[in-house]
Amino acid sequence: MALDYALFLGCVIPTREFGLEVSAKKVLEAFDVKFHEMIGAGCCGTAGPIAAVDFLTMAAIAARNICIAEEMGMDIITFCTGCAGTLGKYNKLLKEDEHLREQVNEILKDINKEFKGKIEVKHSLDVLVNDIGLDKIKNSIKKKFNGLNVAAHIGCHAVRPSDIRKFDSPERPILFDQLIELTGAKSINFLGKNLCCGAGLIGVADDYSLALVREKLIKVKAAGADCMCTICAACHLQYEMSQLSLKTKFKEDYNIPVLHYYQLLGLSMGVKPEEIALQTVKIKADNVLAKLK
Amino acid sequence: MKLNPKFKDEITKIHGGEKIKLCYQCGTCSGSCPITFITKAYNPRGFIQMALLGLKEEVLTNKNIWLCTGCYSCYERCPQGVEPAYVIRVLCSLAAKTGNIPAATKAGAQTILKQGLLAQVTDFVQKQREKLGLSRIGQTGVEEVQKIAKKTGFDKLVGL
Ligand code: SF4
Ligand code: SF4
Numbered sequence: 001m002a003l004d005y006a007l008f009l010g011c012v013i014p015t016r017e018f019g020l021e022v023s024a025k026k027v028l029e030a031f032d033v034k035f036h037e038m039i040g041a042g043c044c045g046t047a048g049p050i051a052a053v054d055f056l057t058m059a060a061i062a063a064r065n066i067c068i069a070e071e072m073g074m075d076i077i078t079f080c081t082g083c084a085g086t087l088g089k090y091n092k093l094l095k096e097d098e099h100l101r102e103q104v105n106e107i108l109k110d111i112n113k114e115f116k117g118k119i120e121v122k123h124s125l126d127v128l129v130n131d132i133g134l135d136k137i138k139n140s141i142k143k144k145f146n147g148l149n150v151a152a153h154i155g156c157h158a159v160r161p162s163d164i165r166k167f168d169s170p171e172r173p174i175l176f177d178q179l180i181e182l183t184g185a186k187s188i189n190f191l192g193k194n195l196c197c198g199a200g201l202i203g204v205a206d207d208y209s210l211a212l213v214r215e216k217l218i219k220v221k222a223a224g225a226d227c228m229c230t231i232c233a234a235c236h237l238q239y240e241m242s243q244l245s246l247k248t249k250f251k252e253d254y255n256i257p258v259l260h261y262y263q264l265l266g267l268s269m270g271v272k273p274e275e276i277a278l279q280t281v282k283i284k285a286d287n288v289l290a291k292l293k
Numbered sequence: 294m295k296l297n298p299k300f301k302d303e304i305t306k307i308h309g310g311e312k313i314k315l316c317y318q319c320g321t322c323s324g325s326c327p328i329t330f331i332t333k334a335y336n337p338r339g340f341i342q343m344a345l346l347g348l349k350e351e352v353l354t355n356k357n358i359w360l361c362t363g364c365y366s367c368y369e370r371c372p373q374g375v376e377p378a379y380v381i382r383v384l385c386s387l388a389a390k391t392g393n394i395p396a397a398t399k400a401g402a403q404t405i406l407k408q409g410l411l412a413q414v415t416d417f418v419q420k421q422r423e424k425l426g427l428s429r430i431g432q433t434g435v436e437e438v439q440k441i442a443k444k445t446g447f448d449k450l451v452g453l
Contacts, residue, residue, distance in 0.1 A: 014430050111437040161378075195364075198362060211331045
């Protein structure tokens with residue numbers, strides 16, 4: 001039976017993180033997930049420029065997006081943990097808080113929309129673990145990585161705030177590591193593993209953002225990682241671009257390939273590298289491919 | 294230095310700020326904060342203390358309050374359930390209403406109001422997508438977003 005979802009892409013994935021969109025679609029479709037385009041969906045409302053400036057505008061913009069999926073009669077799936085957090089939060093608030101719902105629906109009247117509270121918002125991780133399940137994923141593995149040390153970075157919004165994102169422990173998540181190890185790779189420990197990557201400060205305070213991610217890269221390198229693995233578009237962007245700027249600005253070369261989880265899983269499911277857009281990763285992952293047996 | 298003892302009541306009336314008065318200044322939030330780790334200029338416990346004391350102008354004009362990455366570590370760990378990440382966000386929104394918005398935040402908001410997305414949909418982007426077998430980016434509902442922003446006054450807040 002197909003799992004039908006309204007696909008919410010957000011901003012970063014369709015304009016910058018093509019590899020994530022290609023690989024997530026390819027891998028999830030192999031498990032019978034069917035994506036339906038949300039026509040007219042835009043930015044989820046995002047924390048910085050909207051939520052921090054005005055709460056009600058934020059709630060209305062999130063609701064507008066949710067309404068599109070409600071009209072389609074489908075739950076939302078998103079590959080972006082930020083969008084999952086934002087849409088998930090306002091979906092919950094608007095369902096529970098009648099006063100807020102009235103306020104928001106008053107605003108939405110002008111665009112002929114009404115929030116009804118009929119759907120759920122899921123991240124693709126929720127779908128992988130809860131709808132598809134680890135057993136089914138395990139059975140789809142055709143090749144295994146041998147001796148591949150992966151530094152996993154799940155990203156803050158996959159697990160926090162934990163009253164919205166109920167995926168795993170907010171402080172000591174393990175499911176993502178288990179997903180990685182299904183491919184035969186080893187998910188290694190490193191200092192500050194669950195610390196923020198700093199992507200939220202890109203364009204806001206670039207120096208601080210770089211300082212934060214540099215701390216992480218140093219620890220990842222010291223732990224002997226062959227590559228990093230992310231689930232979030234913003235984290236992926238941050239780990240790749242920061243390595244490029246640390247190289248040009250400070251002559252520091254970390255040379256750690258950063259793969260989207262769906263690329264790692266896809267490879268071990270026997271999918272060809274170009275079908276999961278492995279050519280789009282900015283730090284060549286030949287060392288990763290070499291360990292696929 | 295002017296103290297405004299009613300400032301904390303103003304905060305508790307806004308969504309996310311309700312629990313600020315529960316703060317007992319333990320510093321768990323700042324100790325968990327990745328930004329405080331990088332720069333002591335960002336200190337959520339300190340911002341909350343300023344707000345509780347009624348140092349309204351000082352805290353709202355402090356541009357560092359905008360440095361929160363929204364990692365929610367403080368949110369998970371605050372022993373009093375203050376939800377510091379949300380309190381900081383309330384401080385930012387009050388700052389915005391008095392005209393104190395960092396240029397980058399303003400620019401981001403303006404991009405969303407003009408494009409529907411927090412990104413530029415250029416020809417290059419569309420070509421890259423086609424090359425990878427992805428469909429072109431279509432409607433982003435920008436007119437609807439603009440109508441919402443007009444109705445809430447958000448467009449004026451961010452200088453449009
Ligand atoms: S952790 Fe909570 S109680 Fe402690 S200083 Fe921060 S906000 Fe106040
Ligand atoms: S949510 Fe903001 S204030 Fe709280 S720990 Fe993270 S960066 Fe610091």
